[in-house]
Amino acid sequence: MKKYVGIELIKYPKLASKPTGGWPLDGSIISTDAGNGTIKAFVSENGVMRSVNFPHLRVRSTGVNTIASFDGVSLLGATYMIWQDVRYIVGEGALKIAEYNPEVFQDSSDRYGSEHHISMVILSMALLGINPKNKLTLIVPAPPGLLNAGLKAKIISSFMTGEYGGNDGKWSIQVDEEPRITYEIGKVVVLPEGIGSYSAFRWDQAGTVVPVIGADGHDVLGGWAQVIDLGYGTADSIKIVGGDLSPESLMQSTDEQGGLKFKVVRPILDEIKSRTSSKSITAPHIELWMREWIQSGFPGDFSVRIGQSSVNIGAAFYRLMEEYANWVDRDIIIPALNKGANSIIQAGGGWVICDLQISRKYKGKVEIVSPMNYKHTQPVRLWDMNAVGQLNFAAATIRQHRT
Amino acid sequence: MARRKKSRSPNGQGLFPAISVTFDLSDPDEFRAFEMAQQLATPHGRRKHAIISFLLAIYDLQIQTGQEFNADTMSAQFITERLLSMSSTQLPSSPVQLIAIRNDSRTSMEETAKNLLNSIGNVF
Numbered sequence: 001m002k003k004y005v006g007i008e009l010i011k012y013p014k015l016a017s018k019p020t021g022g023w024p025l026d027g028s029i030i031s032t033d034a035g036n037g038t039i040k041a042f043v044s045e046n047g048v049m050r051s052v053n054f055p056h057l058r059v060r061s062t063g064v065n066t067i068a069s070f071d072g073v074s075l076l077g078a079t080y081m082i083w084q085d086v087r088y089i090v091g092e093g094a095l096k097i098a099e100y101n102p103e104v105f106q107d108s109s110d111r112y113g114s115e116h117h118i119s120m121v122i123l124s125m126a127l128l129g130i131n132p133k134n135k136l137t138l139i140v141p142a143p144p145g146l147l148n149a150g151l152k153a154k155i156i157s158s159f160m161t162g163e164y165g166g167n168d169g170k171w172s173i174q175v176d177e178e179p180r181i182t183y184e185i186g187k188v189v190v191l192p193e194g195i196g197s198y199s200a201f202r203w204d205q206a207g208t209v210v211p212v213i214g215a216d217g218h219d220v221l222g223g224w225a226q227v228i229d230l231g232y233g234t235a236d237s238i239k240i241v242g243g244d245l246s247p248e249s250l251m252q253s254t255d256e257q258g259g260l261k262f263k264v265v266r267p268i269l270d271e272i273k274s275r276t277s278s279k280s281i282t283a284p285h286i287e288l289w290m291r292e293w294i295q296s297g298f299p300g301d302f303s304v305r306i307g308q309s310s311v312n313i314g315a316a317f318y319r320l321m322e323e324y325a326n327w328v329d330r331d332i333i334i335p336a337l338n339k340g341a342n343s344i345i346q347a348g349g350g351w352v353i354c355d356l357q358i359s360r361k362y363k364g365k366v367e368i369v370s371p372m373n374y375k376h377t378q379p380v381r382l383w384d385m386n387a388v389g390q391l392n393f394a395a396a397t398i399r400q401h402r403t
Numbered sequence: 404m405a406r407r408k409k410s411r412s413p414n415g416q417g418l419f420p421a422i423s424v425t426f427d428l429s430d431p432d433e434f435r436a437f438e439m440a441q442q443l444a445t446p447h448g449r450r451k452h453a454i455i456s457f458l459l460a461i462y463d464l465q466i467q468t469g470q471e472f473n474a475d476t477m478s479a480q481f482i483t484e485r486l487l488s489m490s491s492t493q494l495p496s497s498p499v500q501l502i503a504i505r506n507d508s509r510t511s512m513e514e515t516a517k518n519l520l521n522s523i524g525n526v527f
Contacts, residue, residue: 029527137527189526195519202516209516222509242510243518393519397527400520 001050004079004176006091007127008053012379016047016204023047024207024398025391028134031196032121033141033387036106036233036261037287037349041124042387044205049391051384052127056120057095057102057284058088081126082174083119084163090123095284102284106261107233109146113158121159122171126181135186139390143234144192145254156188191393192250193386194227194238197347199396200389201369202243204376207395212374214343214367223342225369228332229386230350232287233259237332239341255331260350263327264320265290268313278306293317294352325354333358343367349383 001009027045034040034056042051061080078093088103095102105116121138130136140155162168169185201212202221214220222242229236235258239249265286272281293302293314298321302314333344344362346355346369359368371377371385380388426437443453465472510518 187527191523191526195523198519202512202519209512211512218509219512219515221515222512240519243515243522245519245522393523394527396516397520397523397525401525401527 002129004091004127006054006093007079009127010051010053012049012051014047014205015049015376015379016206016208018047019206019208019399021399021402024395024402025205027131029137029139029391029394030125030128030130031139031387031390031394032124033193033196033384033390034117034120035231035383036104036259037231038383039120039124040384040387041121041128042384042391043128043130044391044395047205049205049388050128051387052124053384054091054124054127055094055284055288056106057104058090058116058119059094059102060100061087061089079127079176081119081123082180083123084115088119092288095288102282104284106283107256109142109151112140112142112146112151113155118159118171119173122173122183123175125183126173126175130183132181132183135184137187137189138185139189139191139394141191141193141196141386141390143236143254143256144194144238144250145234145236145252145256147190147192147250152190155190159185159188189394191390192238193231194229194236194253194347195245195393196386196389197229198225198227198238198240198345198389199393200347200371200377200380200385201345201374203392203396205392205395207392207397207399209396210374210376212369214369215364216367220343220367220369221345224340225343225345226333226336226341227345227347228328228336230328230348230354231259232261232349235259235328235332235348235350237336239336258332260290260324260353261287263324264317264353267320268316271316272306272311272313276306276309276311281306289313290317298353321353322357324350325357328354329358329361337366343369345369346371346382347385351382
C-alpha cells in the first residue's frame with residue numbers, strides 16, 4: 001500500500017473463512033463513515049480488508065508549488081488534494097502548517113451530501129487505491145435521528161449528480177503529484193448509523209453469522225440489544241430486538257450534542273480561550289490533542305504549547321472523561337435498561353474514554369458488549385465498528401440474495 | 404440561656420414536611436391499618452413509599468373527579484369504591500392467567516440475522 005503523510009492506512013489479516021460460493025465482496029463496495037471528527041472508508045476484496053482514516057477537515061492551500069514532494073513524502077508534512085480546481089491540505093498535518101482556518105463542516109445535518117462530504121469520500125477512495133475501472137457502490141451512514149426520507153434522498157442525489165451535474169455519479173480528484181483519477185458511483189446505500197456496529201458483531205467479512213455469546217451462555221444479540229454509538233459529534237442509542245429494528249425509536253435515537261465535541265472538546269476550548277490570548281486554537285486542535293492524550297494512556301500531566309505558553313490540559317481531560325462516562329450512564333444506559341434492554345452494544349470512539357468506568361459498574365449485572373471480547377471483532381477498533389459492520393451487512397445481504 | 408423554640412406549623416396547617424402517626428390499637432379500623440403498616444415495614448423505608456403512593460393516588464383521584472377531598476369526606480370505603488369504579492372492568496373474583504410469560508424469549512442468532520436483513524431489504 002502507498003503511504004501518505006498524516007493519513008492512516010491499514011491492511012487487515014483475513015478475518016473470515018471463504019464461504020461456499022466465493023467471497024461476496026469484490027472491492028466494488030466502499031463502506032464510508034464520515035463522522036464529525038474523522039472520515040473512514042473500508043473496502044474488502046476476496047476476504048482482505050483495507051481501511052483509511054484521517055481528520056474530517058481540509059485547509060485551502062495558497063499557490064500551486066507551496067508543497068514540494070520528495071520521494072513521495074511531503075517536505076512540509078502533509079498530503080494535499082486538488083478537488084474541483086482548488087488545492088487543499090488534508091490529513092493530520094493540515095492543522096500544523098495551514099495558513100487558513102480549517103474547513104470542518106460539523107454539527108449540521110446539511111453536511112450530509114454536501115460538497116465537503118463528497119470531497120472527503122472521494123479522497124478516501126483515492127487514498128485507498130480503489131480501482132477506477134469498477135462502477136462503485138457507496139455505503140453512507142447518517143445519524144438515525146436525522147435520517148428522514150428527505151435527507152436520505154438528498155445524500156443519494158448529491159453523490160449521483162457528479163461533478164458536472166450530469167447525474168452520472170462521476171467525480172475526479174488528484175492526490176499529491178499522482179495522476180488525476182475519475183471514479184464512477186453506480187449506487188449509494190444510506191444506512192442509519194448503528195446498523196453497522198450491530199452487524200460487525202452479527203456477521204463476519206464473509207457474511208457468515210457468528211455467535212456472540214455472553215457471560216450467561218446466550219447470544220447477546222438475541223434479546224433487546226441497545227446499540228450505543230458514541231461519536232465525536234452525536235450520541236446514538238438504537239434499539240434492536242431480536243434483530244428487528246424499531247422504526248419508532250430511530251427518530252428519537254440521536255442526541256445531536258451527545259458526542260465528545262460537546263462534552264469534552266468544547267469545555268476545554270472555552271477554558272483555554274478564556275484564560276489565554278490565543279485566537280487561533282480551534283476545536284480540531286483540541287480534538288487532535290485529545291487523541292494524542294488517549295494514545296499516551298490518559299496521563300494526568302499533558303502539556304501543549306499555545307503561543308508562548310505551555311498549557312497542561314491532562315487533568316481537565318481526565319475530569320471531563322469521568323463526567324462523560326457519568327452522563328452516558330445516566331442519560332443513555334440507565335433509561336435503556338429501565339425500558340428493558342438486555343445488553344449494551346459498544347460502538348464509537350467515545351467508548352474509549354468511558355468503557356472502563358461503565359464496564360466496571362455493570363460487571364456481572366448487565367452485558368456490556370465490547371469488540372475486544374470476541375475473536376471476529378477484536379482487530380476492529382471501536383470507532384471503526386460502524387464502517388466495518390456495514391461491509392459485513394453488505395456481504396450478508398449479497399449472500400442472502402444469491403441465486 | 405436561650406431556649407430553642409419548637410418548630411410548629413401555625414394552626415396545624417401541615418406545613419412541616421414530616422408526619423408522625425400513632426395508631427389507636429383499641430380501634431378495630433386503626434388496628435387493621437397498623438397491621439398493614441407492619442406488613443409494609445420491611446424492608447426499611449417501604450412505609451414512607453406506601454404513604455406517599457397513597458397520597459398521590461388521592462391527589463390524582465381529586466384531579467380526575469374534580470371533587471375536592473377533606474377529612475370529612477374521606478373514608479376507606481369511599482376511597483376503595485372510587486378506585487374500583489375507575490377500573491374499566493371488575494376485578495376477577497379468582498386469579499385468571501391472562502398473560503403468558505415465557506422466561507427464555509431470546510431469538511436465535513440465525514433469526515436475528517434474518518430479521519435485520521429483512522428489515523433493511525435487498526439494498527445492494
